[in-house]
Amino acid sequence: MSETALHLVFKISDWFDLFAHYLSLSLLSIGGAISTAPDMHRFLVDQQHWLTDAQFNASIAIAQAAPGPNVLFIALMGWNVGLNAGGMLPGLLGVLTAMLGILIPSTTLTYVAAQWGHRNRELRAVRAFKQGMAPIVVALLIATSWILAGTNGSSLKNWPMWLLTATTAVIVWRSKIHLLWLLGAGALLGWFGLV
Amino acid sequence: MSSSPVSPPPDPSSETRPQPRSLSDLFVSFTLLALQGFGGVLAVVQRELVEKKRWMTREEFIEDWAVAQIMPGPNVVNLSMMIGARYFGLKGAMAALAGMLTVPLVLVLLLALVYAQFAGHPGVAGALRGMGAVAAGLIAATGLKLFGALKQNMLGRRLCIAFGVACFVAIALLRWPLAYVLFGLGSAACVLAFRKLKP
Numbered sequence: 001m002s003e004t005a006l007h008l009v010f011k012i013s014d015w016f017d018l019f020a021h022y023l024s025l026s027l028l029s030i031g032g033a034i035s036t037a038p039d040m041h042r043f044l045v046d047q048q049h050w051l052t053d054a055q056f057n058a059s060i061a062i063a064q065a066a067p068g069p070n071v072l073f074i075a076l077m078g079w080n081v082g083l084n085a086g087g088m089l090p091g092l093l094g095v096l097t098a099m100l101g102i103l104i105p106s107t108t109l110t111y112v113a114a115q116w117g118h119r120n121r122e123l124r125a126v127r128a129f130k131q132g133m134a135p136i137v138v139a140l141l142i143a144t145s146w147i148l149a150g151t152n153g154s155s156l157k158n159w160p161m162w163l164l165t166a167t168t169a170v171i172v173w174r175s176k177i178h179l180l181w182l183l184g185a186g187a188l189l190g191w192f193g194l195v
Numbered sequence: 196m197s198s199s200p201v202s203p204p205p206d207p208s209s210e211t212r213p214q215p216r217s218l219s220d221l222f223v224s225f226t227l228l229a230l231q232g233f234g235g236v237l238a239v240v241q242r243e244l245v246e247k248k249r250w251m252t253r254e255e256f257i258e259d260w261a262v263a264q265i266m267p268g269p270n271v272v273n274l275s276m277m278i279g280a281r282y283f284g285l286k287g288a289m290a291a292l293a294g295m296l297t298v299p300l301v302l303v304l305l306l307a308l309v310y311a312q313f314a315g316h317p318g319v320a321g322a323l324r325g326m327g328a329v330a331a332g333l334i335a336a337t338g339l340k341l342f343g344a345l346k347q348n349m350l351g352r353r354l355c356i357a358f359g360v361a362c363f364v365a366i367a368l369l370r371w372p373l374a375y376v377l378f379g380l381g382s383a384a385c386v387l388a389f390r391k392l393k394p
Contacts, residue, residue: 027267031373058310065323066306068229068299069236071269075300076307095304099296106268107276111288114262114277124392131349131392132385133261136377138345139359140264141237141338143366148234148331161328168332172238173339179242182329183233190325191318 006052010085015097018050018081022074022101027109033071033102034060044077055080074102145169160195213249215282218290224248225275225294230302234330236271236295238337244278251278253344265377271295349391350384358384 008014021043025036037060044051051059059080063073078098082091120126149165168182189195215221224243232239237260244250251259263273272295279291313319345355358380365376 029267029269030377031264031270033269035373058307061323062307062310063303064234065326066299066303067231067233068303069232069269069271069295070234071272072296072300072303076303079304079307095300099300103268103272106266107272107292110263110266110268110273111276111280111285113266114259114280117262118281124389124394128385128389128392130258130261132388133265133381134257134348135345135350135355135358136362136380136384137261137264138257138338138341139362140366140373140377141334141341142359143363145331145335145338146363146367147370148334149328161324164325164328165332165335168329169335169339172242172333172336176246179239179333180231182333183326186325186327186329187322188325190321190323190328193317193321195321195325195328 006049006084008050008081008085010090014085015093017048018078018094019097019101022098023105026102026105029102029106033074037073040077044081050081050084051077055084071102074098164189164195215250215287218283218286221279221283221287221290222294225279225291226298228275229295229299232271233326235334237274238330238333240271240274241337241340251281253341254347257341257344265381350388354384354387 021040025033025039028039029036041056045053045056056077059076060073063070063076066072075095075098078094078096079091080094081098082089082094085094117126117129145165149162164186168186171177171182172179186195215224228239228243229236231243241256245253245256259274259277260270263270263277266273272292275291275295276288279287279289281287283290346352348355350358362376362380365371365380366373
């Protein structure tokens with residue numbers, strides 16, 4: 001997809017390294033896999049030269065634009081590494097390698113912890129955890145929204161973007177309108193350059 | 196409003212309230228949730244599972260979301276797995292996880308294949324920007340709705356506001372790393388809550 005395409009020869013041990021890299025990042029990805037993206041860039045682009053910069057950035061951008069969880073950018077990175085290593089089949093192998101690597105440790109740990117917490121939900125410590133964390137994670141949502149709204153620039157010039165974000169927030173908060181209408185409206189406004 | 200008191204949370208299996216009928220119901224439900232989630236699925240999960248299907252209360256949603264946040268891994272993936280596990284154990288977790296990832300994965304690969312042709316089109320870039328701004332608003336709305344559920348929090352109104360504001364300032368304005376904020380503020384809030392709870 002980029003003019004300076006990479007042509008890799010992938011050995012079994014390289015696939016293993018790719019898998020091991022994602023395995024090792026999985027338990028560090030507190031707050032989502034995107035928080036470990038800088039380390040992925042260091043490994044995949046700078047150190048191994050398995051991905052170009054353009055492929056790395058496109059993987060994140062496409063996954064965020066597409067429906068579904070943003071963690072799919074990991075799948076796209078695996079896909080692009082596989083494409084560089086020979087084509088569609090290695091691409092699919094790359095998808096599997098990367099996704100299993102990033103997901104297996106974290107989902108296992110979360111599952112075990114959640115089951116334990118549910119079994120022991122009467123424990124004082126578990127109740128304290130849930131009550132104590134509640135205001136923080138709710139505020140975190142507002143903070144996340146703030147950061148996302150600012151990714152296109154936080155200067156006053158971008159006031160239509162901020163207005164669109166704020167209007168959306170109020171409409172969704174106060175009404176039962178289907179969310180896809182709002183996303184469609186946002187896409188139209190953007191298409192015609194109004195925001 | 197939920198009718199449940201502050202604590203302990205009711206056991207979902209013992210109540211007559213809506214819940215997923217089967218593993219395939221879970222799979223299909225989560226697939227549909229994921230496919231509506233442009234720029235993040237959380238807002239859709241809250242809207243559909245709490246407000247429409249009523250599988251869980253706002254309080255339960257916040258509790259699960261707290262665990263999903265603090266654990267490593269993609270938050271929404273963690274959350275869907277935990278919701279699936281509430282009803283059908285490990286099988287439910289797998290069904291919800293598969294629903295969340297399978298079809299969107301195919302879709303994102305297809306998108307990647309056509310992306311190169313259209314990436315440079317100014318309309319496409321603009322549309323993505325517009326959807327990004329809306330997605331940011333959806334997340335804010337989710338936060339605003341869940342604020343109401345904090346009324347029953349045993350930390351009390353003042354402490355909830357204090358922790359909320361501190362969290363917002365640290366993450367949104369100071370841009371501190373999430374892990375420090377979650378563990379720093381989180382442990383302070385949990386210790387306070389622990390003290391307020393009777394042994």
